[in-house]
Amino acid sequence: MTALAESVWILGDQLSPTHPGLAPNRRVVLIESLARLNQRPYHRRKLVLIISAMRHYAAELRAAGYEVDLRTAPDFLSGLRDHITAFGIRHLICVAAAEYSTRQFQQRLAAELGIAVTILPNTLFLVERYPPARPPALMEPFYRAMRRQTGLLIEPDGEPTGGVWNLDHENRRRYDGRPVPPPLRFPPDVITSQTIADLADACPNAIGSADGFDLPVTRAQALAALADFITHRLPDFGPFEDAMSAEHELLFHSRLSPLLNIGLLDPLETAQAAVTAYQRGHAPLASVEGFVRQIIGWREYIYYRYWELMPGLLQANAWGAERPLPAWYWTGQTRMRCLSCVIERVLRTGYCHHIERLMVLCNFALLAGIRPQAVNDWFLECYVDAYEWVVTPNVIGMGLNADGGRTATKPYLASAAYIDKMSDYCKGCFYDRKARVGPRACPFNTLYWNFLSSHETRLRANPRLGPAVLGLSRLSAAEREAIVAQAAEILERIGEL
Template structure:
């Protein structure tokens, strides 16, 4: 073991309790020679107008993490600087380490920065593998066979087998099926009463962060009622609470939307998994144990496991396959700015109004509202994918580039040419009415596709199919929807296009979107 002084740089979304960079340092030098550096980068925090609760979550969790490390005997240098490089240069100048170790970042630009640190700092730099993602721990990382498309379902099954999650001894799916989606598309009953999620009272550290964010005129959304987990113990309590009170009901209603219940039976654990407060494999094993203990049915447990081991991991895998070009992907040629209603919730479209108002309040909505309310509208209306991605990064407390770009640009907007998803996820108002109570009491009629009361989702949906008929007809997964166009005569098609053109021409947009 060397006596060389070692700097361990841990990023703010890498708050792992057992951090591989620390493990590397401990294996290569004496504990008393290790200095941990944590950096609050003002430039990074103000890169976009992020949700204020997202900023509080990140800063409070980072400051609590510093205290956790100190309690474990580490010396922590907590630095506030304009950039990460500025902070590292301050630390290196003051501490004079012999080497630096850091865990590979989850985002492309930061990983590129890490690769340049040896030259910038004139210091040996060791970058250890990222362990926040199970696909990164998979050895070897799954790769498609030459000439074959590797869809999420195949990826998910391979990951289930590799990690032996919900599979039998001969690697077959527990319950006789790999997924139970057919059981998980129910509308929430009117008398449903999903239990509330656990909440946490802000302590002195969090109250200080709240005060700091309130004093800075930056960001979107409200700070009122901040009650998120900011420590590993609190995040574990949130996981325990979900498994005990909401996992059993999750499956049947995971696609449901409600004006009365924001979470329904969703977990909201992505906020904590994405910054390292919860280990994804721990969450998966605990959910699997709940099934075997009879605490939750197979469709709910498999649905939850699919969200993490399937979608989360597949999206991360796609991000690294497609970067750096993914941010610029725009296969539909969409150019419109993000509409104003997505910034303030001021609209007569009840579904968008509810989702945006909740976002402004809490920085969260569940995956179907993201896909079928927000992305569906933006794809149909021709909103620029990069602008939509930036909006997601700003408004969602669990949003980071690795998850937003493939989920939004790839899946939600189908702007990557079909690399992430095999079809565009578009729908008329009929889907929203089927899966929610949003259409009840709305100014617009979900059944009408023309006229003053016609829901914009309807004429925009058919306008999109008319405009892209040839492309959509060539997609075998979209044939049925294109066939529906045959029931609309030429005169009505022209009316649909005219109403869509008029609506889009008058659509109020947010001129500073993306800033």
């Protein structure tokens, strides 16, 4: 093969400085595909993040001596064809896409392009970098196997640091008003400003606004964002991991998912940075273990489950939920304060943290019987960190339990009692957090007891839900009847809640 007759095609979510396809005698091709950018009405901040990061990445590779072809094309195939013709390419290398349909597309590429195509494993994920012989089906053993594989928080005798694998029970505090260090912000530079202008024309249907865009778009900025989190928010990350606040969207979370998901940060270096902070006495074990579990446990497990369950996962609907998504998911205009705060935040910034995604947005959708595919679409379109490999197992699997419990062993269901315990949303809400029936009863309460009542037999069979279902026996027949009747009425006028 003559020098530079082969190229590596790097996708917009693979912008790693150590991308396994990079080699001195190989061109790099990056394609801004108009079809992909407009496949859905994505959040504008997400599009700006990806395209600006691709442009910065191309500039950095050029500065490092690579021949880089960054091109705009109607779609990936025509972009690749034009690249191959322009440079006489005879061998194309790519790293397996994280998403199912793009990986299938890569597998058809040799036939489509008429040249040799090599697909390398996607070692941007640890589970592909250290493929376990037989990965366990449940998250906890999966996480322990990943701890052992990576050696993170593992003592020389093979035991977990601190003697326990999981410190979740220490991480359930309500926010107590302590100062929240704001994240580092990265205002648009020339490349990002140009990207914002270009995308205004190229993606007229994108949702949200790029105003206030402040995400890192380079490797150096991503490392600065990681260091900022480790120094300022990691120490309080654990205790307040599940807390929610109307005032603080981020609290002590990292806001690193957008960067991890496009390759600007590596999951191992990110988790290692937290472990180093622990070893230096800068952050307590409960925070560090909690963070490490999110990165090498949940994130990798979700990716692994996605590939186990696709393509059927996309259509899963184990609870037979068929109601359309209420229109207020697109405006935030509901009297339910928790939902209105969280939705307004997501539409504005493309971000809210994990517990709000799970215990507010998905919890309501599950209790109200919203069609899983409609919820999945909403999440895919609204978030800056949304990609099918991470959204679909989290939404259809974990959030809605529509995969028959294959991602999470229990449905995550909660009434207002949980939301009130973990947030300040209920104070000042139109609805009464204590009431299950009546004109001001919190819809979460009515729908929660209605869900338990309607699915009692099936839920009783799940040992992890025993105590919740047992609560039903404290309700009189008349109370149950009133709840079911009010739930029917709420669902009838769901668009006006």
